[in-house]
Amino acid sequence: MRTEENEDVIVAPSPAVQVRARVEVPIDVPGLGPRASTMVSFDGLHDGREHVALLMPGWEKKSDPLVRVHSECLTGDVFGSQRCDCGPQLHEALAMCSHEGGIILYLRQEGRGIGLYNKFDAYLLQDGGLDTFEANAVLNFSHDLRDYRVAAEMLSALGVPRIRLLSNNPEKGNQLRSHGVVISDVVATGTFVNENNQAYLTAKRERAGHALEV
Numbered sequence: 001m002r003t004e005e006n007e008d009v010i011v012a013p014s015p016a017v018q019v020r021a022r023v024e025v026p027i028d029v030p031g032l033g034p035r036a037s038t039m040v041s042f043d044g045l046h047d048g049r050e051h052v053a054l055l056m057p058g059w060e061k062k063s064d065p066l067v068r069v070h071s072e073c074l075t076g077d078v079f080g081s082q083r084c085d086c087g088p089q090l091h092e093a094l095a096m097c098s099h100e101g102g103i104i105l106y107l108r109q110e111g112r113g114i115g116l117y118n119k120f121d122a123y124l125l126q127d128g129g130l131d132t133f134e135a136n137a138v139l140n141f142s143h144d145l146r147d148y149r150v151a152a153e154m155l156s157a158l159g160v161p162r163i164r165l166l167s168n169n170p171e172k173g174n175q176l177r178s179h180g181v182v183i184s185d186v187v188a189t190g191t192f193v194n195e196n197n198q199a200y201l202t203a204k205r206e207r208a209g210h211a212l213e214v
C-alpha cells in the first residue's frame with residue numbers, strides 16, 4: 001500500500017510548533033468583496049509541509065471560533081472544477097469566517113493526500129466507471145490518507161484549544177479530538193451539487209459517512 005504522495009518527503013523531527021510569520025493579505029471574498037485577512041505560516045509542523053492558516057478579523061474575540069479545515073484541491077479551489085464541491089465550500093467558508101470572525105486551516109493534502117497527479121489518474125479511473133474510493137484502491141492507496149494532526153498543531157500554536165468545526169466529514173472531528181482539540185459544535189457546510197459531482201458526493205455519503213443530502 002502506498003502511503004505518501006511523494007516518496008521523498010522528509011518528515012522532520014517535530015519540535016514545538018510555533019507561528020513563523022503573520023502577514024496581512026487583503027482578499028476578495030466571492031460575493032462579499034474586499035476583506036482583511038491574516039495569513040500565518042508555521043515552524044515545526046510534523047509533516048514538513050507548508051500548511052497555511054487564514055485568520056479573519058474577530059476570531060480572536062471568540063472562545064470557540066468557527067474553523068474550516070480545508071484540504072487543498074487545486075482543480076476545485078483555483079479553477080472551479082465541477083467534479084467536486086471544494087470550490088464552493090471554500091467560498092462559503094471564506095464568507096462565513098469573514099462574517100463572524102473565523103479561521104481557515106488550508107491543508108496541503110491535495111487529492112485526500114495522494115497528490116494532484118495521482119488524483120488525475122483517479123479521475124481517469126472514475127471516468128471508466130469506478131467510484132472515488134475504488135479508484136484510490138486500484139492505484140494502491142487507502143481511500144483517505146489525510147492526517148489532521150497538523151491542524152491540531154496549528155490551532156495549538158495559535159492558542160485556540162476550542163473550535164466550532166465547519167465540516168460534513170466525521171473523520172476530521174474524530175481525528176482533531178484525538179489530538180486534544182475540543183469541538184464545541186460541528187457546523188454543516190452547504191451541499192453544492194451539480195450534474196458533474198453527483199456520483200462523487202453520493203460516494204462520500206455512502207462510503208465515508210459524510211453528512212450530505214445529495
Ligand SMILES: Nc1nc2c(ncn2[C@@H]2O[C@H](COP(=O)(O)OP(=O)(O)OP(=O)(O)O)[C@@H](O)[C@H]2O)c(=O)[nH]1
Nearest residue numbers: 071072073084109110111112119122132167168169
Ligand atoms: N483521491 C481523490 N481525491 C479527491 C477526489 N475528488 C476530490 N478529492 C480531494 O478531496 C479533498 C476534499 O475532501 P472531501 O472529502 O471532498 O471533503 P472534506 O474536505 O474531507 O469534507 P468536508 O469538510 O465535509 O468538506 C481535496 O483534497 C480534493 O483534492 C477524487 O476523486 N479522488
Ligand SMILES: [Zn+2]
Nearest residue numbers: 073076084086
Ligand atoms: Zn475538489
